[in-house]
Amino acid sequence: MPFLLLFVALLAASLNMRPVITSVSPLLGNIQSDLGMNSLQASLMTTLPVLCMGIFAPLAVSISRRFGLESTIFGAMVLIGAATAARGFLSSSSGLILTALAAGVGIGIAGPLLSGFIKRHFPGRSAMVSVYSASMVVGASLAAGLAVPVYTWLDNSWQLSLAVWAVLSLAALPVWWRIAARSKPLKQQTAHARLPLANGRAWLLTLFFGLMASIFYSLTAWLAPMAASMGYSKHEAGNLLTLFTLIQIPVSILVPILVARFQRRTLWLVLCSLFELSGLLLLLGSASPLLSAVLLGIGAGGLFPLALMLPLLMTERAEEASSWSSLNQGGGYFLGALGPLAVGRIYDASGSFQPALIGMAVITLLMIAVQLMIGRSSREGNALRKSTASS
Template identity: 35%
Template sequence: MNQHLPPEHSSRLTADLDIAAKQLVDAEVDSVPQPRVPDFKTPGAQILFGLSLVLIAYNLRPVFSSASALLPEIIAQTGLSSFGAGVLTTLPVLCLGLFAPLAPRLAQRIGAERTLLGVLLLLALGTALRGLQSLPLLFIGTALAGGCIAIGNVLLPGLVKRDFASRTGMMTGLYTMALCAGAASAAGLTLPVQKLLGGSWSLALSAWAVPALVVTTIWLPQALARKVRTKHAGFKVVGLWRDRLAWQVTLFMGLQSALAYCVFGWLAPILRDRGLDGTTAGVVVSVSVMAQVFTCLLVPSIAVRCRNQSLINVALVTIAVAGLLGLLFAPLSTVWLWAVVQGIGQGGLIAIAMTMIVLRSPDSHVASHLSGMAQCVGYMLAAVGPLLVGLIHSVTESYAATAILFVLLGIGVAIFGWGAGRALQVQARTITL
């Protein structure tokens, strides 16, 4: 993809991708014996495997932004309150924290590939349940999908790192773009799909089960072809949960995620409330999400070259919150600019939060456990963000007051980001069992 770039630009892009790849955390690093790298018989088999991982990544975000795009229709046709809508947008984020710790254990018992096969099947089921025009099934399907996404989030980076050691940078770029493309597609296309399906919000939500089923059929023979070797945890990390720096990294991760999922869950309804039509609001959210790709790939290469990342963390949250405030209050003619600004800041925050986990860890085992701590606690904390947006709107009948929430979240991200960015390492140690 770099053939039209000057050589120096191409090599710089490759270096940036390689640095971003080093921030991927392997959830199975504690496993004994270590999982084997697949023996690809042909280049085509390796390409198919890599394409499958990218397509799986694409399916890990539509659940969040598809419901957001149709939230006004769901509220109008079901009588769901703004607080109930907040619970709906919060539920999958909460499940990210609750189910993430299961991923390494499932991988040890049945293998990462077969675990991902189960994830895809249940993700498709959960997404399809949202199309049955039943509020209880809407919530159940959303929770099921959220739990599946949690496990996929944890296992995919390790597979990318393990199975494409010589092409990790390229695969990281494709993986990152697929995550953002999935969220952007759901934000921008769900409303047009609803109109195409006769105005049914439920069918439009369930339509996102189709790409998950397509990937399942592609992944099925590859997952079943892998021989399962039962593994066990051969290492233990002690002292992590008592470490102050580990908590700063975790709270930085959680609060920046709260901002991110406020965008996923509520930006489209906020823009529609301001006067944009549903399709345009969805496209604005898509633009914001796709702008995240740039800083997701660029920020790690800048961060690792700096001894201290505190200023970078504060700068990125300032940009992200400024973008949100612009989307709330600036003239509608400027929303495209503010969408890009917000995406740049938010994408950088997502990337640097993961980078902090690696930079603050003395070894890969501590990094894996710190990642588990940051995702488990962080996502449960992040779930509060979308819930509070719904509560604020329910009480005030306006989205303007959510600006206070965004600023407070931004201050929290800046405080813990400053602490997490210091050139220190967590005081935890790895013990061989």
């Protein structure tokens, strides 16, 4: 298939992976006020999609085996778009939560399969991971940054402000329809697409992904409310969330390229985590939310593409990459979903974000320990492969 078609397809799908989540946070106060939701209920708006991503990611390989990799991604785009568009017609908390559930299913299926798509159609092109991760960040940034302006432009309708992001799915569908029509299910490769449940390194990657995701989605859901609790206006708090996501764009492009050029993956993992830890400590001290958003954006912008990249570097075939990514994203997103939920629960109980920020800092330290274990296991795996090859 033409490179340009495949590139546009990857770009279009990636843009759809986050707006349904990040468009909520800047409008959370309005949604809570209109629907009478407490903080725990409101956190379900971001927790449920992530939880569904965790539940359905392991099923993605089986579904793609039945219908084909590209056709399954097309179906996931349809589901994400339909769930997003439905928000324009809802005025109840249960309906809104149902759309979060449906969109999470679509994202959970598409996520690991896009890793397999990169492995199959762009072998040896680490820059495509940058395209994948950066496009997700762009989609997240657009949704977070434009949520309030679109809300104002559409006569203060948070329903329409949330639903407008269905246009991204609408743009992606013709491209993926064309690719799906040219592709065939790979049923003969079923035996090679099993989840790596007995592989210790795969579980380490899963734990890392989960810890990383719990911090990321907690910040995505609660950074704006945290800023508001410090006295910032709704627009200022929304701008901090936008800054947090915008900073991730250049970082998510640059870090995979640097890793491919200089190797030393563990160094980059730990360095990004230290940026994230610094941002959390500044927030904890209420020192500078602006600088905190920058540091957190650098950390998150580097960690996410590395989490996507690691399964591709440790596997050889597209189906194997999809199965590793299914396990990593399945277990990882399941753990990640607990983050925003815990923050909402802690805030309801204490009336402060301080205890939650302390917990997030501890999780970041634990994540660094896991990263060091991944580095050690990778070196041992490389040594074993070299020994086997020479014998």
